[in-house]
Amino acid sequence: MVGGVAGGLSARFGIDANALRLLFAVLAIADGSGFALYVLAWLVMARQGESTSIARRATTDRGAIALGLAFATVLGCLLLALGALGLGFAASLIWPVSFGAAGLVLVWRDASQDERAFLRQVIEQAPVPGMPDRQTRRVLVGRIVVGIALVAAGLGGLVATRHPTGATLEGVASAAVVITGFLVVFGPWWLALARDLAVERRQRVRTQERADMAAAIHDSVLQTLALIQRSSGDPREVTRLARVQERELRAWLFEGRPPGSFDASEVATLAQGVAVIESEVEENHGVAVESVVVGDCALDEDLRALLAAGREAAVNAAVWSGATTVSVFVEVEPTRVSLFVRDRGRGFDPGAVVEGHRGISDSIRARMARHGGTVDIRSVPGEGTEVELVMARPDVRP
């Protein structure tokens, strides 16, 4: 259900998937081994349609291995301490749980883009109370204080009610010694890891910003330059294009309004956004746009990205396909929004898109992927092209 392991095994060996799920669940509850086995299988089995397993990819990702080990040792310490406190069952969980947790870290780090998007969705939809989402610092501090108080009270209770002779105290003391040992050995390493993580995250943010910027420049400046080359015989058209582009760039650099952004003050709903695409493409590229919108909803960041990708697809159709009409169809369903752009133009071979023409890969595919959407491009040379964009809607209230 989560990693698709049971489904995969049943497909491979012909065993009922639900029986496997039950087996994993029973083993996980009994002594934790079901959990570890599940994660192990998740790691070594290649996902359907992918050639390498997560484990294969993880062997080259040293950061992930280090992180997994660190996580496992921390968890191990915790369970060891519980075991020492006389909660015996916890001790038996140490190995499978630590191992499984380490495996999960690898899964998270090295899952493919699609799988990770799916996992993120699963996690976001899970009804976990108090995910540290938009909590104020004060609430967080309060929770930590209460938590520590509870742990202290619990320990005190344990010590007081059970062996006044000190058997438990001995246990606690020995656990403390073990944990101190771990701290001394692994502490600096944990710190370094945490620092690395922070650096990595900052880099990722920077990469994302650069990708957004590249997509924006492509949609505006590069498209205009291509248009100018195509209409070089018409000086007035060239001047017009250059002026429009100049205005757009100024708005971006001095007013912070990125080109092609669907401005929140002007475009509030999906249908309005489609209308903007229709008029822009008709005006700038001289083709008819036939747009059909079924249903409507307010725009969020993801849907604005969907519109931007859709406009790029429409512009591509207008500029490159040679068709005189471009069809745009948008349907809002309870759980997703799909956008189709279709032309009956010359079509192309999607596998042979020239490197350097970044439109499809950056402005459409990467943009949709960053926002958790999917892209399907079908094109037959001589018959036309259809681009299908789908964005899930997680925030639906009935």
Added chain:
Amino acid sequence: MSTGRPLRVFLVDDHRLFRAGVRAELGPEVEVVGEADEVAAAIELIGERLPDVVLVDVHMPDGGGQAVIAAVGLAHPEVRFLALSVSDAAEDVIGVIRAGARGYVTKTISGAELTDAIVRVADGDAVFSPRLAGFVLDAFAADPAVAGGATVTFDPELDQLTPREREVLRLIARGYAYKEVARELSISIKTVESHVSAVLRKLQLSSRHQLTRWASERRLL
């Protein structure tokens, strides 16, 4: 019906230039047997000449295409109507279809496509433009149980689209021609036509709560 003699077509539009344009663009399968530029004259002339298909503009003084369809339809149910409009707005589309038109196309349609649409309507099929398909999907979208149609008797035969009909309409809305829809769904063109005709029937006869409410929200009916 479409074989042998050319189809007899009547034009109703208050723009003379547009009528002349249509006349010039129509293919040899079609013969224009008359035209009118206002509602009363149209009703009278159509009754006299009994064409196979009437091309009727939605926007005209004195009730527009809807009035023509309603008046002629009572006396001569064998005359078929194809509605034309520049605006392609919801209020036009549903109104003329429910009055009895068998199809709806925009005035931007090419001559060849228009001829094709006329032949189709004469054969008793329905002609759905992408936007009309979109309107129908929209109007029949919500689950009737949720939308509070409790006081109205709900007839699943009339008030709901089948999944297949929905698929066909989606493809039409995406810009697929009938034959492309047929290929995409691996069914025959005849089957596509019968799905679309079934949808047209539902659209005309359904007393569906949503449809009336949907329409009134967009100021129609």
